[in-house]
Amino acid sequence: MKFEGWYYKHQANGKSFAVIPGQAASGAFVLVITNDGSYHVPYYNHEYRKNGGILRVGGNSFSSKGIKLNINRPELTLTGEISYTDLTFIKGDIMGPFRFFPMECRHGIASMNHKLHGAITINGEVQDYTGGKGYIEADSGRSFPSEYAWVHCNDFGKNLSIMTAVARIPFYGLKFWGCICVVHLDGREYRLATYKGVKILRCGEGIISLKQGKHRLDIAIDPKTSHKAMQRLLAPRLGAMSHHIRENISCCARFRFTDGNRILFDEISNGTSYEYEIKNQSLH
Numbered sequence: 001m002k003f004e005g006w007y008y009k010h011q012a013n014g015k016s017f018a019v020i021p022g023q024a025a026s027g028a029f030v031l032v033i034t035n036d037g038s039y040h041v042p043y044y045n046h047e048y049r050k051n052g053g054i055l056r057v058g059g060n061s062f063s064s065k066g067i068k069l070n071i072n073r074p075e076l077t078l079t080g081e082i083s084y085t086d087l088t089f090i091k092g093d094i095m096g097p098f099r100f101f102p103m104e105c106r107h108g109i110a111s112m113n114h115k116l117h118g119a120i121t122i123n124g125e126v127q128d129y130t131g132g133k134g135y136i137e138a139d140s141g142r143s144f145p146s147e148y149a150w151v152h153c154n155d156f157g158k159n160l161s162i163m164t165a166v167a168r169i170p171f172y173g174l175k176f177w178g179c180i181c182v183v184h185l186d187g188r189e190y191r192l193a194t195y196k197g198v199k200i201l202r203c204g205e206g207i208i209s210l211k212q213g214k215h216r217l218d219i220a221i222d223p224k225t226s227h228k229a230m231q232r233l234l235a236p237r238l239g240a241m242s243h244h245i246r247e248n249i250s251c252c253a254r255f256r257f258t259d260g261n262r263i264l265f266d267e268i269s270n271g272t273s274y275e276y277e278i279k280n281q282s283l284h
Helices: 096-100
Strands: 003-012 015-024 027-034 038-043 048-051 054-057 060-063 066-073 076-085 105-122 125-128 133-141 148-153 160-171 174-185 188-193 199-204 207-212 215-221 231-237 240-259 262-277
Touching (some): 003 105, 003 240, 015 240, 015 262, 027 054, 027 231, 027 240, 038 231, 105 160, 160 207, 160 215, 174 199, 188 207
Antiparallel strands (some): 003 015, 003 133, 015 027, 027 038, 048 054, 066 076, 105 133, 148 160, 174 188, 199 207, 207 215, 231 240
16 A cells, blocks of 8 residues: 655744655545645545646645635635745655665655745735745655654745755665665755765764764754744554654754865754654764
8 A cells, every 4th residue: 555645844934834646555634734734635546646747636636836715614715826936856766766766755855945926815814925935845655754853944034955865765675774865955955865875974863963974964953943833743554644743844953064074054944844763862
């Protein structure tokens, strides 16, 4: 049994929300996460339709050009349209050579950074995202990793977007800690990944440090905010949406990226999205 889901993230004017349309053995769904809460909206499988690059789930549509939402449930009303321009693509598949092997979970990145135009109304509150920033990624397979950490941020005053994921990967009867990471800075892409020789120096609650060649990335999540607004979300296990994870869609973090002794950036953002599901609390 397999699942697939698309993660559309939007941030502007101190507001954040992500919408995740998908399908699993347990049925189709739309997940919504905001600064204040999370929602699971179930749909029948026949309401999940793809056609010409557009995904439709019930009365909602999703594509690389934008989203249209029309949800009216007792626990959630969500309507509106947001369009996307100036998408930022990565070079090739983020999975690298692992895309050729059967994997528990496959990750994809559709846009590291793009401009937003439009607004939504959520439970009666109008939120204008015009002038904001967006991000799109996807996951598919059987289950989310049993242990992982994930960070994304493009809420900076410069042309910068960062996605980092560290996970425990089952692979042909073995398990190893793997990493995929993209840093997109001023039109240049830096890729740090297991298949490129990255070393996971540390991965613990609120901290990730990676080193590959002369490049080093250090991420520190503010401990005062890392779990302050963690929202509970359904996640796939063995193809069904039967597991729960927690995400903070907008917390404070510091990002430092160096090339030898040269600092490429040292930035703080209050719009960092963060998930942490590691049992041993720290990897060194």
